[in-house]
Amino acid sequence: MARTTPTAPPKLGLRERKKIQTRQAIRRAAYQLFQEQGYDATPVDQIAEAADVSPSTVFRYFPTKEDIVLTDEYDPLILEALRARPLDEPPVASLRHALVDLIRQYAEDARGELEIRLTLIRQVPALRGRMSEGMTRTRDMLGEVLAERSGRAADDLDVRVVVAAVLAAVQEAIFYCFDRGRIEDVEKEIDRALDVLARGLPL
Secondary structure (H helix, E strand, O other): OOOOOOOOOOOOOHHHHHHHHHHHHHHHHHHHHHHHHOOOOOOHHHHHHHHOOOHHHHHHHOOOHHHHHHOOOHHHHHHHHHHOOOOOOOHHHHHHHHHHHHHHHHHHHOHHHHHHHHHHHHHOHHHHHHHHHHHHHHHHHHHHHHHHHHOOOOOOHHHHHHHHHHHHHHHHHHHHHHHOOOHHHHHHHHHHHHHHHHHHOOO
16 A cells, blocks of 8 residues: 555644643653553542642543553544545545654554553553543544444445544554564555455445
8 A cells, every 4th residue: 555645733722731741741741650650559539639739620631640651632634634534535544644653653652551551551451441432432532423424324234334444454464564573664554454345344
């Protein structure tokens, strides 16, 4: 497959940028503490103190401690990127373009954070359970946009299956690279995984 052409992410307003900065400060403080004393031994009030915010602020941005590790700022950008794809483009190709460019950006800009995040997910069962819930929410959001683009109902089974399969393939490709110490190959392996779906799951 030819490499996707990176697209500029949508511009965010000042308020949203400040929210992102607060989330990132909380996440950085949490990762530092998790590395020093372990995930289970780190309470939210310590994270709040290290990030110079109140515990209530932490919970306003992250409903659970697991969400500090699992949530990021990319879902809205992925939705915007998906909406911007040509309407006549095959669904798997549209999802590929929307996902790969942002994952590439994350892997390049925050590789250390990505590796910490993946390590924690591998080590902490509660994170894997919460991650499954998050994947369902992301599937539903992407499915709604894909359904709009294709003129199908939001709960159309074909749409749900394709989106779920693409997300699962992306996740497996990321962990495939991480488990082999080759996170720099994440774009190539995601492309390879999605090539399988593009050949086998026409919508």
